[in-house]
Amino acid sequence: MTGASLYSRDEAALSALQKLRFFPLAVARGEGCYLIEEDGRRLLDLSASWGAASLGHGHPALRDAIDGALAVQAGASILSGTNAIAVELAETLLRLTPGDGDRRVWLGHSGSDANETVARVVPAATKRPRMMAFSGAYHGGTQGSMAVSGHSAQDGVAKEDGLTLVPYPDPFRPFNGDASGQALLDYIEHLLETSCPGEEVACFFMEPIQADGGLIVPPPGFLGGLAKLCARYGILTVCDEVKVGLARTGSLHCYMHEGFTPDILVLGKGLGGGLPVSAVIGPAWVMDHAPAFSMQTLHGNPVCAAAALAVLKTIGTEHLSHAARVTGDALQGHILTGAQSVPEIGDVRGRGLAVGVELVDPSTNAPDADLARKTVYRAWQLGAVFYYVGMQSNVLELTPPLTLTAQQAEEGAALLLTAVQDACAGLVSDADVAPFAGW
Numbered sequence: 001m002t003g004a005s006l007y008s009r010d011e012a013a014l015s016a017l018q019k020l021r022f023f024p025l026a027v028a029r030g031e032g033c034y035l036i037e038e039d040g041r042r043l044l045d046l047s048a049s050w051g052a053a054s055l056g057h058g059h060p061a062l063r064d065a066i067d068g069a070l071a072v073q074a075g076a077s078i079l080s081g082t083n084a085i086a087v088e089l090a091e092t093l094l095r096l097t098p099g100d101g102d103r104r105v106w107l108g109h110s111g112s113d114a115n116e117t118v119a120r121v122v123p124a125a126t127k128r129p130r131m132m133a134f135s136g137a138y139h140g141g142t143q144g145s146m147a148v149s150g151h152s153a154q155d156g157v158a159k160e161d162g163l164t165l166v167p168y169p170d171p172f173r174p175f176n177g178d179a180s181g182q183a184l185l186d187y188i189e190h191l192l193e194t195s196c197p198g199e200e201v202a203c204f205f206m207e208p209i210q211a212d213g214g215l216i217v218p219p220p221g222f223l224g225g226l227a228k229l230c231a232r233y234g235i236l237t238v239c240d241e242v243k244v245g246l247a248r249t250g251s252l253h254c255y256m257h258e259g260f261t262p263d264i265l266v267l268g269k270g271l272g273g274g275l276p277v278s279a280v281i282g283p284a285w286v287m288d289h290a291p292a293f294s295m296q297t298l299h300g301n302p303v304c305a306a307a308a309l310a311v312l313k314t315i316g317t318e319h320l321s322h323a324a325r326v327t328g329d330a331l332q333g334h335i336l337t338g339a340q341s342v343p344e345i346g347d348v349r350g351r352g353l354a355v356g357v358e359l360v361d362p363s364t365n366a367p368d369a370d371l372a373r374k375t376v377y378r379a380w381q382l383g384a385v386f387y388y389v390g391m392q393s394n395v396l397e398l399t400p401p402l403t404l405t406a407q408q409a410e411e412g413a414a415l416l417l418t419a420v421q422d423a424c425a426g427l428v429s430d431a432d433v434a435p436f437a438g439w
């Protein structure tokens with residue numbers, strides 16, 4: 001279809017089943033922290049495709065690693081034969097992930113297939129019929145990962161029979177009015193002693209920052225306390241760091257902020273720097289439960305494994321944990337300063353380069369989803385890309401490349417604040433956003 005715009009060609013050729021759209025973004029190329037549209041317009045990418053493009057776009061370390069692996073393509077999988085790069089990736093992940101005892105790494109394509117694998121193998125290995133997770137959690141878009149999720153976007157999708165969902169501790173909208181999280185811990189302990197017997201629970205899925213649920217940072221000590229509670233009942237802790245892991249929050253693993261080490265760690269998105277690769281790191285007695293238990297043809301392919309190795313190495317050589325902490329603090333600081341004159345910004349929160357900006361009706365503190373959808377549309381018009389999350393679709397989520405510079409952080413904050421103010425001023429109409437379903 002010559003002459004038609006890239007976006008209109010997308011609409012004519014690609015299935016809507018896999019689209020979560022907020023504005024007509026059509027990317028011709030990427031360059032560092034910028035996306036470039038077909039007319040050459042440069043957009044500051046404050047999402048990195050929901051956190052996946054952890055090194056930005058076209059990072060030389062990634063390109064060299066992928067080129068090198070492809071040049072000597074050592075097969076296409078570890079399904080029925082191993083390859084050196086996949087083994088090196090697994091060994092590197094074991095080295096970089098604290099944990100006791102004999103452990104193994106499962107390599108997959110996505111956060112979904114990784115979490116689905118955990119949701120299947122842990123009950124099988126423990127012979128315990130129940131699992132627990134948080135309302136608001138998005139652990140994936142496949143049947144098995146949705147079955148242990150609690151996000152409102154997945155309402156109506158079948159849950160695991162033995163799943164118990166509990167509220168996530170949100171200091172901005174606290175459970176029973178207790179911002180410390182202790183009332184929620186007490187509630188969970190009560191469940192484990194009554195309707196959800198702890199000795200029947202195989203695992204507890206948790207995000208150290210609940211991302212799609214609203215970029216919610218739990219109160220200090222909550223997750224450490226939950227981990228102690230789980231240990232008392234022999235419940236395995238499953239830490240889903242698919243979005244906030246791998247240096248994004250200012251430490252290599254986000255759980256390190258919370259004073260506990262999970263039994264099982266799930267990684268994805270940024271692990272591949274934009275290529276599809278995920279990982280589950282856990283005890284050998286679980287991860288070796290049975291052969292051919294969770295397999296896909298291209299799992300552990302050397303090209304994606306090489307990308308992951310390049311990301312892990314670059315996090316070290318470019319000190320990206322430290323960079324994320326410093327740049328993220330600056331980003332939050334700029335937004336907080338500007339928010340003083342924007343009452344519709346009810347809360348600014350996050351760790352490092354995982355930042356949430358909650359939009360509310362200032363007269364009631366009620367979530368303002370309409371403002372969020374118009375803000376992200378306006379931001380795209382102004383030259384920045386970010387989306388919204390939250391059970392009420394009212395929290396702007398910033399998960400830029402870890403290579404974001406201080407200047408780009410300042411630029412991004414200014415664009416975000418202007419977008420909120422313009423949306424408040426009615427510069428985006430209902431008709432502008434009507435074609436985009438969002439979530």
Ligand SMILES: Cc1ncc(COP(=O)(O)O)c(/C=N/[C@@H]2CCCCNC2=O)c1O
Pocket residue numbers: 020050109110111112113115138139140141207211212240241242243244268269
């Ligand atoms: C904490 C967490 N765990 C697992 C997943 C699923 O990862 P995949 O989308 O790579 O299967 C995700 C995916 N999150 C969604 C992906 C769908 C669109 C909305 N934005 C996200 O970041 C996630 O945030």
